[in-house]
Amino acid sequence: MNRKFLLITLSFLAMLNIANAQHIRCGTMERDAKMRAAHPEMGTLDEFDHLLREKMAQNLPQTQGTNVIYTIPVIVHVIHDGEAVGTGSNISQAQINSQLDVLNQDYSFTNPDTGSIPAAFRPVAANCEIIFCPAAVDPQGNLLAEPGIDRVDRNAKGFTAPPYSGTNYIDGTIKTSTSRDPTQYMNVWVLDLGGGLLGYAQFPSNSGLTGLGANGGPANEDGVVIGYPFYGSINIVNTPQLQQGAPYNLGRTATHEVGHWIGLRHINGDGNCQSDFVGDTPTQSALNYGCPAFPNVSCNNGANGDMFMNYMDYVDDACMTMFSRGQKDRMVTVMTNATLRASLNSSTVCNFIPVAPNGNFASAAAGACSGTINFQDQSTAGPTTWSWTFGDGSTATTQNPTHTYTTNGTFTVALYTSNAVGPDPTPATSTVTINMPMPPTLASQNISVQNGQTASMSGTSTGTINWYDNSQVLVGTGTSFTTPAITANATYYAQTVISQPDANGGPVDNSIGNAGIPGAPDHYLAFDVNQACTLKSVKVYAQGAGNRTIQHKNSAGTVITQLVVNLPDGMSVVTLNFPLTVGNGFRLGVDATQTVDLLRNNGGAVFPYAVGSYVDITGTDVTATNPTYYYYFYDWKIGVEPCLSAQVPVNITLQGTESVANNLSNGTLNLFPNPSEGIFNVLIENNQVAEMQINVFNALGQLVKTSELVKTDVLEQTMDLSGQPKGTYFVQIRVGEQLVYKKYMLQ
Numbered sequence: 001m002n003r004k005f006l007l008i009t010l011s012f013l014a015m016l017n018i019a020n021a022q023h024i025r026c027g028t029m030e031r032d033a034k035m036r037a038a039h040p041e042m043g044t045l046d047e048f049d050h051l052l053r054e055k056m057a058q059n060l061p062q063t064q065g066t067n068v069i070y071t072i073p074v075i076v077h078v079i080h081d082g083e084a085v086g087t088g089s090n091i092s093q094a095q096i097n098s099q100l101d102v103l104n105q106d107y108s109f110t111n112p113d114t115g116s117i118p119a120a121f122r123p124v125a126a127n128c129e130i131i132f133c134p135a136a137v138d139p140q141g142n143l144l145a146e147p148g149i150d151r152v153d154r155n156a157k158g159f160t161a162p163p164y165s166g167t168n169y170i171d172g173t174i175k176t177s178t179s180r181d182p183t184q185y186m187n188v189w190v191l192d193l194g195g196g197l198l199g200y201a202q203f204p205s206n207s208g209l210t211g212l213g214a215n216g217g218p219a220n221e222d223g224v225v226i227g228y229p230f231y232g233s234i235n236i237v238n239t240p241q242l243q244q245g246a247p248y249n250l251g252r253t254a255t256h257e258v259g260h261w262i263g264l265r266h267i268n269g270d271g272n273c274q275s276d277f278v279g280d281t282p283t284q285s286a287l288n289y290g291c292p293a294f295p296n297v298s299c300n301n302g303a304n305g306d307m308f309m310n311y312m313d314y315v316d317d318a319c320m321t322m323f324s325r326g327q328k329d330r331m332v333t334v335m336t337n338a339t340l341r342a343s344l345n346s347s348t349v350c351n352f353i354p355v356a357p358n359g360n361f362a363s364a365a366a367g368a369c370s371g372t373i374n375f376q377d378q379s380t381a382g383p384t385t386w387s388w389t390f391g392d393g394s395t396a397t398t399q400n401p402t403h404t405y406t407t408n409g410t411f412t413v414a415l416y417t418s419n420a421v422g423p424d425p426t427p428a429t430s431t432v433t434i435n436m437p438m439p440p441t442l443a444s445q446n447i448s449v450q451n452g453q454t455a456s457m458s459g460t461s462t463g464t465i466n467w468y469d470n471s472q473v474l475v476g477t478g479t480s481f482t483t484p485a486i487t488a489n490a491t492y493y494a495q496t497v498i499s500q501p502d503a504n505g506g507p508v509d510n511s512i513g514n515a516g517i518p519g520a521p522d523h524y525l526a527f528d529v530n531q532a533c534t535l536k537s538v539k540v541y542a543q544g545a546g547n548r549t550i551q552h553k554n555s556a557g558t559v560i561t562q563l564v565v566n567l568p569d570g571m572s573v574v575t576l577n578f579p580l581t582v583g584n585g586f587r588l589g590v591d592a593t594q595t596v597d598l599l600r601n602n603g604g605a606v607f608p609y610a611v612g613s614y615v616d617i618t619g620t621d622v623t624a625t626n627p628t629y630y631y632y633f634y635d636w637k638i639g640v641e642p643c644l645s646a647q648v649p650v651n652i653t654l655q656g657t658e659s660v661a662n663n664l665s666n667g668t669l670n671l672f673p674n675p676s677e678g679i680f681n682v683l684i685e686n687n688q689v690a691e692m693q694i695n696v697f698n699a700l701g702q703l704v705k706t707s708e709l710v711k712t713d714v715l716e717q718t719m720d721l722s723g724q725p726k727g728t729y730f731v732q733i734r735v736g737e738q739l740v741y742k743k744y745m746l747q
Contacts, residue, residue, distance in 0.1 A: 024195070024196050025248070025253070025314040026314070027198075028199075028202075029270050031167045031202075032217075034167070069129050070332070072131070072132050073347050073350045074132050074133065075134075075149075075180050075188065076096050076099075076149050076150065076189075077187065078151045078190050079189060079190070081162060081192070082155050089162065091232070095232035096190075097148075099231050101233075101251075102232070103132045104131055107129075107255075108128065108129065108130070109128070111321065114322070117321050118294045120303075121324075124280045125321075125322040125324065126323050126327065128323055128328045128331055129328075129332075130331065134148025135147065135180075135349045135350055136148075137349050139180055139184070140378075143352060150178065150180075154174075159173065159556065164191060164193060165194035165195040166195070167200065171218075171221045172522065172592075175187070176220045184343070184344070185344075186258075186344065189223065189224070189225045190228050193226070193227035198227055198248055199224065199230065199254070199256070200257065201225070201261040202216050202221060202223060202224075202261065203217070204262065204334050204338040205339045215625060219623065219624025226253055229245035230248045230254075231251070231254060233251040247316040255311050256320070259311055259327070262330075263330050263333070264323075264331065266287060266314075267281050267287070267310050268283075268285065273298075273299040277330070278326035281326060283299045283301055284299055284307075284308075288306060289315060289316075292306070294308075309322055339625055340624065354421050356422045359379045359383070359415045359417040359424040360380070360428050361376060361379070361413075369437065369643030370436065370643065371406065372402060372405075373403055373434075374402050374582065375400060375401050377399045377400055377415070379417050379424070379428070383424075384420065385397070386398065387416040387417075388413065389413065391412045391414075392406075407434070408436055410431050411431065411434065413430055414429045415427055437645040438462060438496060439645040440645070441460050442457065442459035442648055442650065444650070445648065449654065450672060451655075451672050451681070451683070452486070453486060454483050455482070456482045457480065457481050457483075457650050458481075459494055461479075461645075463497050463498035463642075464477060465496060465497070467481040467492060468492065472493070483652065486652055488670075489651075490652045491652070493649055495644055495645055495648070496645035497642050502536065502637050503612025503615075503637070504611065504612075504636065505611030505617065507634050507635070509539065510601055512603075512604035513603040513604020513628070514604060515600075516541075516599050517600050517601070518598070522589075523600075523622065523631045524553070524631060525588045525619075526621070526623075527586050528583070528585070529582050529583055529586060529615055530615065530616070531582060531640065533639060534638065534639045534640070535576050535578040535580055535615075535637075536575065536576065537573050537575050537636075538550075538633040539572070540574055540633060541598060541634075542569055542570065542599075546566070548594060549562055549591035550588070551589055552580075553586065553589065554586060555586065560586075580638075587621075588633055601630040603628045604628055604630065605628045605629060611636050617636070666688050667686035667687050670682070671683075671731060671742050671744065674744055674745060675745035675746065675747045676746070677747055678721040678723075679719070680718075680721075681718050681719075684715040686715075687713065689712060690712075690713070691710070691736060692715045692736075693710070694719060694734075696730070697732065698727070699727060705721060721746055725746075726747060728743060728746075
């Protein structure tokens with residue numbers, strides 16, 4: 001070979017390898033290896049493959065020749081950064097639908113590029129008889145605005161900013177807070193996937209099948225992840241992200257990852273001359289890139305060489321064209337038997353028939369003592385209007401209203417719903433009972449005292465009486481309260497307080513079944529909160545003493561409250577006092593960076609567990625695959641705020657005291673006692689220095705008493721009229737240029 005030509009050729013090949021190295025075609029195996037290392041109970045992937053082959057041997061004689069069409073409903077979660085639809089990571093509906101077209105062509109062997117398959121491999125090219133449909137409705141039966149699409153603004157969810165370079169955050173936070181029921185949908189996440197990774201998938205779980213003990217991973221992480229530049233195939237010239245994705249811009253990344261999701265391995269068995277457990281795919285040494293020329297021989301695989309055009313290789317999208325019959329057999333076995341796969345063919349979420357809504361709602365009965373009730377619409381079939389009547393003459397038209405009742409009693413609530421088809425012919429009705437505490441009955445609400453004296457208040461109540469000052473500071477508790485010395489008019493308040501007992505719920509201990517299994521740190525209990533309350537304590541079983549960080553997270557996996565506790569070995573009750581707000585999908589777990597060593601149950605749980613009417617423990621992160629597992633936290637104790645009545649004011653006035661703030665621009669004036677037997681006091685508190693003097697006139701207008709003229713900001717003067725006749729007198733009070741007259745009675 002010409003030396004110059006050889007150097008050019010080697011340089012071209014080096015550049016090709018560099019270009020391919022910029023993208024990691026598939027991260028499925030790396031992610032699977034990481035999960036299995038963290039969860040030894042999942043078993044090895046090779047164990048899964050051997051067991052799957054055994055199941056294939058049992059399954060194929062029953063399925064060969066039946067031509068069963070398997071339908072997979074798809075929901076695409078578009079995780080975007082707030083861009084307009086069709087811009088950046090918020091890809092267009094047309095781009096999403098073009099991917100569905102590619103999947104349906106590739107899995108039915110109707111793709112237009114089948115003619116490029118070498119003649120040697122055409123006899124084993126397979127119609128996998130799998131079709132994909134866009135989901136028409138959400139899990140509640142509501143019609144989706146865009147079939148098969150769930151657009152998620154990561155800012156509204158509190159997700160960190162993209163790109164997402166690692167699978168841990170995607171799996172543990174993004175997936176778990178957006179996933180839909182994996183027994184009814186194939187979940188696909190399309191997002192800004194960093195690190196050069198094109199996509200990855202979760203292998204099928206078969207732990208519920210005889211002979212198939214492998215567990216692919218948590219149900220709420222099940223699905224496929226694709227970088228948005230590599231999803232779809234349409235309008236490449238006019239779609240910048242698909243131009244960016246070249247040469248992986250024809251939708252074959254999703255074809256490849258869905259293959260993993262239905263149980264296929266990489267065609268080289270993920271090793272040099274390893275087996276992919278499919279009989280009709282030649283053994284090959286490595287995964288191929290670019291577009292190799294046929295034949296591409298490796299591992300002594302004969303004249304025909306590698307089946308590099310197979311969707312489970314790494315070649316460019318334009319060079320992928322086929323699945324083999326052996327791969328189809330493997331996929332049929334999974335679709336027939338595997339957990340989270342076999343149920344999909346009977347899912348009805350693609351088959352939406354418009355119907356009128358079926359109205360239904362729930363109410364948080366725990367609000368009965370305050371009079372404020374939260375109502376939650378639970379109607380199905382996509383209502384678009386809501387009309388509520390609350391039984392007390394009030395109405396609302398919002399979907400989830402909050403209503404405050406002002407009187408006690410039982411009220412019938414009705415919800416009327418409608419959509420484009422029409423109204424629900426029968427309104428949903430239910431009753432709520434309001435039992436607000438009655439305010440205390442006080443001995444008096446108006447008390448008069450002399451300046452400097454205390455005031456005594458008392459009352460009776462069906463609960464405890466709390467006493468508050470004018471600033472709503474709690475100053476006393478009980479049937480009576482005595483104020484400090486009163487030097488100005490004041491108002492106090494009395495309120496009935498009825499304490500609510502703590503509620504306990506969840507398994508009392510871990511004797512519910514199959515107990516004593518150490519738990520991994522990344523599992524948690526999921527729970528809903530129906531009324532604001534406090535998680536006071538839980539019971540745990542530690543395998544070894546030491547610190548653990550118990551975390552309360554929201555549905556997106558963000559820590560709300562956490563507490564480091566030092567646990568002894570064995571059982572202990574841990575005081576948490578975590579405040580809980582109303583909402584769904586909260587989590588209670590342990591810091592995933594720690595070795596948890598807390599005991600769990602791998603059987604015996606029956607969800608949900610109600611903790612009074614305040615909290616419902618709804619399941620775990622593995623409920624879909626292991627519905628009877630229970631993690632770490634037993635015997636929950638919930639505390640709630642007491643029931644409070646309306647407040648009753650108590651007005652306290654000084655005898656003969658009048659405030660003249662409206663007359664004096666900068667102060668107040670008190671004259672007391674009034675009436676008296678001739679001696680009274682005048683107290684002037686001014687906010688600036690002024691000349692002050694007091695003059696007293698009788699009913700005839702004659703001056704009978706005067707004080708010295710003083711210049712001050714505070715004047716306290718005693719006036720003695722004991723030698724004057726009983727009757728009415730007028731007191732002239734001078735403060736600077738202002739004159740104020742007050743009537744005084746001499747007894």
